[in-house]
Amino acid sequence: MIVISTAAALIGGVIVALLLVGATFALFVGLRAAAAAGSAVRANRRFEALFAAAPAIPVLAYGDGRIELTRTVADWLGLKELPGRIDELASVLPADVLGALKNDILAAHRAARGFTRAVTVPGSSRTLMWRGERAPHEIGIGAVIIWVFDATDSQREIEQLSAQQGDMRGAFEALTGLIEAAPLPMWYRGADLKLAMVNSAYVAAVEGANAADVVGRGVELVEGSGHGGPLAGAVEAREQGKPHERLLPATIGGERRSLKLFDIPLPTGGVAGYAIDIEDLEQAHARERRFAEAQRTMLDRLSAGVAQFGRDRALVFCNQPFRRMFAMRNEWLADRPEFDRVLERMREANRVPEVRDFPSWKAERRDWFTEAVSAFEENWMLPDSTHLRVLAQPLPDGGLLLIFEDRTEQVQLASARDTLLRVRTATFDNLFEALGVFAADGKLQLWNNRFRAVWELEEEFLSSHPRVDVVSEQVASKLAHPARAKIINELVRAATMERQTRGGRFELADGRHFEFGVVPLPDGNALFTMLDITDSRRIEQALRERNEALENTDRVKTAFVANMSYELRTPLTSISGFAEMLHGGYAGKLTKQADAYVEA
Incomplete structure (x- = not known):
């Protein structure tokens, strides 16, 4: 029988425990290393996927001629095997292109100067864009990183844009010729609203030597400054983002003319403009207005009612007797009602004859606009026994002139008086x-x-x-x-x-x-x-009573607070005094716990 001492058993247990701890630590370190390796593998795969999906593929080139590129770039260049040196690209790139590329790489390696070069693969429509710069030391000492991406679509778009630019240049030259030949003064202002271009009509209007002279001196077509100045319309058009027009006077050829100015904002920030001379048109309109005003002034002085309709059959003028005769309100007439609506309003006011078929009767009166007869005349017997003589005269411009002559003035005045009394009585009663x-x-x-x-x-x-x-x-x-x-x-x-x-x-x-x-x-x-005002008086009295009740409540509250403050302050003072006496030892020495309570 073998007897093991206590010390030997203890030493053996310690050794077993140390071995167990060492094995556990080794297992932990191994598991952590395995996890880190797995993360590194996944990150590496992710970066490889990102590089594969990126529009630009990296290529590494060295000053000694070595080169590292991916399978994608090799496929773009038409290489079956991955080259190890840049000279191996001579089979797919022309000598001048390869030489320029090698010089770019050497300059980037020595002077850290970036480069961009477009390379077209012979026998292919593919265009590759090479952009290189010195690589960070972490990538490799003396390395140049080149980003290669397929610029075939971009190059095609550049060619299309170049063609469009040529077309637009031709259109611009044609438009410039049209503007130059236009009989209207036309101009263009830059983003600073200064004149940048004028046509020959503008130069002639301001009596300038040539377009360059007018633009250089900044000669404006119209005079003035501030809100009425030549720049006011351009500023307004650019701020509002839409064409702006205004009417201003100008001196052209020694004569005072009226010009209608148009300012059109452009996407470039400039403003284009042109002017139309409307002096003759304004004079004609002024003469027409004076004639029309004189005619209407005369018609207003007539005792007969007169109404004029335009070619669109809308009411364009009526005198005061017409308004009174047919009870037409000014605010309603301001909307230029049509002929049919006027007849309907007359019917509502009982100012047309009583007929069995009013729509047919109205259609017959509508034919007055299109009939070739010089004038129509008929008599209206109104429901209130008023007798009216109606004269309808078609106008050359397609309009119609109606004249209403009241032949029963006394009856009409009596009827108007009775109507006024009824209205007044109804107003009073309601x-x-x-x-x-x-x-x-x-x-x-x-x-x-x-x-x-x-x-x-x-x-x-x-x-x-x-x-x-x-x-x-x-x-x-x-x-x-x-x-x-x-x-x-x-x-x-x-x-x-x-x-x-x-x-x-x-x-x-x-x-x-x-x-x-x-x-x-x-x-x-x-x-x-x-x-x-009974209700308002009741509300006023209720508010007054409520205010008094609130004031009484406030007084009771104030008295209550004052009393409570006094009642609480007296016992609290006594308690505070006895606590200070106990803390001072007047009642004997206190225990630590009792002394803590007294301090609290």
């Missing part, structure tokens, strides 16, 4: 305010339903046109203070006799409140108005 009109002698002339309802007066009483003092006696019982009824007499007298405007407030016996006023009218009468 107002929310209570209204009453008192004559200069104090009698009640007009009133509305609201006036009768507020004072609860009988219609028979009001129809007798009572005096103001009788009305005040009748309504005194309806007031909360009957004695205040006399104020109605005083206010009406002040408005009719002294022409003064006054007002005040009434409180009725049923609790309603009214605001009243008496206004003198131009005809010597007085207008008495009453407005119900």
